[in-house]
Amino acid sequence: MYDNFAYLYDELMNDFDYEQWFEYIKEIFHKYNKNPVDILEMACGTGSLSYYIGKEGYKLTCFDLSEEMLSIAYEKLKRLKNVKILRQDMTRFTINKKFDSVISICDSINYILDREDLLKTFTNVYNHLNDDGIFIFDMNSYYKLKEVIGNNVFVEDRDNIYYTWQNNYDDVKDICEFYLTFFYSEDGENFIRFDEKHLEKAYKNEEIISLLKEAGFPNIEVYDGFSFNSPGKKSERINYVATKI
Numbered sequence: 001m002y003d004n005f006a007y008l009y010d011e012l013m014n015d016f017d018y019e020q021w022f023e024y025i026k027e028i029f030h031k032y033n034k035n036p037v038d039i040l041e042m043a044c045g046t047g048s049l050s051y052y053i054g055k056e057g058y059k060l061t062c063f064d065l066s067e068e069m070l071s072i073a074y075e076k077l078k079r080l081k082n083v084k085i086l087r088q089d090m091t092r093f094t095i096n097k098k099f100d101s102v103i104s105i106c107d108s109i110n111y112i113l114d115r116e117d118l119l120k121t122f123t124n125v126y127n128h129l130n131d132d133g134i135f136i137f138d139m140n141s142y143y144k145l146k147e148v149i150g151n152n153v154f155v156e157d158r159d160n161i162y163y164t165w166q167n168n169y170d171d172v173k174d175i176c177e178f179y180l181t182f183f184y185s186e187d188g189e190n191f192i193r194f195d196e197k198h199l200e201k202a203y204k205n206e207e208i209i210s211l212l213k214e215a216g217f218p219n220i221e222v223y224d225g226f227s228f229n230s231p232g233k234k235s236e237r238i239n240y241v242a243t244k245i
């Protein structure tokens with residue numbers, strides 16, 4: 001789970017362009033003729049996408065399970081009066097209202113490790129959406145978790161952070177275990193070490209579609225990440241769009 005990593009997350013994600021990601025989401029709204037007012041963002045993390053959604057004036061509710069991630073999000077979002085932050089779990093959240101859109105980005109859904117919990121999540125999303133609502137999320141593909149990052153080691157060496165990311169792919173459970181070791185220094189001399197273990201589940205595309213259908217979504221479209229093209233065998237990020245009508 002996201003613990004101390006939360007405090008380095010934004011620095012390590014600085015090559016992700018969240019503004020561009022928000023542009024893609026707006027393109028999806030446009031393509032599906034949606035003009036949402038109330039948006040729910042699940043697993044908002046440190047609030048980087050939430051910031052752009054909120055800045056544009058949407059009424060945003062966002063939540064995450066990690067208190068550490070939320071503490072960073074709070075600092076980023078506290079000036080935006082149209083943004084509400086909650087601590088909830090995707091698999092069992094309850095919010096006393098319905099939304100025009102539910103969004104979750106950056107493979108947060110892969111953190112849901114079993115089928116039953118994923119079905120509960122999708123059903124919950126369905127129940128929190130207005131009738132003309134739209135659900136948008138992306139996932140790390142089965143191919144990426146198993147073939148690209150599973151059983152692989154990555155190292156990153158920056159001035160004040162050195163980290164290793166060692167992965168083990170469990171073929172039986174289709175779960176990719178990430179063992180992260182960070183050495184972090186504020187002054188560039190004295191480094192502290194901390195370790196985290198994260199788990200992401202690899203789901204096949206057909207499984208996700210069938211769970212979305214089971215949750216009640218009649219219309220589901222699937223794209224290669226950040227595009228409107230169909231995913232290919234080697235797509236690494238897959239974007240799902242599900243609507244109720």
Ligand SMILES: C[S@@+](CC[C@H](N)C(=O)[O-])C[C@H]1O[C@@H](n2cnc3c(N)ncnc32)[C@H](O)[C@@H]1O
Binds near residue numbers: 046049105107
């Ligand atoms: C890869 S991060 C993505 C964060 C953020 N969406 C972003 O784009 O930077 C995954 C996030 O999912 C959150 N998460 C994992 N399981 C969760 C759950 N069951 N309910 C809510 N949040 C969860 C983690 O705490 C973390 O913030």
